[in-house]
Amino acid sequence: MSITQQFTVYTGTFVNQTGFQRQMRFIKVSDFPSSVTSRFKSTRNLQQGYETVYDVDLGKYRTFNYNTMVGQLSSTTSNVTIAV
Numbered sequence: 001m002s003i004t005q006q007f008t009v010y011t012g013t014f015v016n017q018t019g020f021q022r023q024m025r026f027i028k029v030s031d032f033p034s035s036v037t038s039r040f041k042s043t044r045n046l047q048q049g050y051e052t053v054y055d056v057d058l059g060k061y062r063t064f065n066y067n068t069m070v071g072q073l074s075s076t077t078s079n080v081t082i083a084v
Helices: none
Strands: 002-015 021-028 050-055 060-065 069-083
Touching: 002 060, 021 060, 021 069
Parallel strands: none
Antiparallel strands: 002 021, 002 069, 021 050, 050 060
């Protein structure tokens, strides 16, 4: 099942664990409708500065690291299809 909806899509760059800069376009899970988030069986305990997000380009849930962010986040509004 999937949903298509208009979301705020953030773009940010951070340094990953291997030391390379990674740019990611993502939707914050907190921006998802409750019909999607109610399907999550558990929540992850992440260190401060980390956030579980939906990577728009990969179509997967990933972790964004604000602790090593390069520059600032930018955002646009876009229709996105999310597999749930």
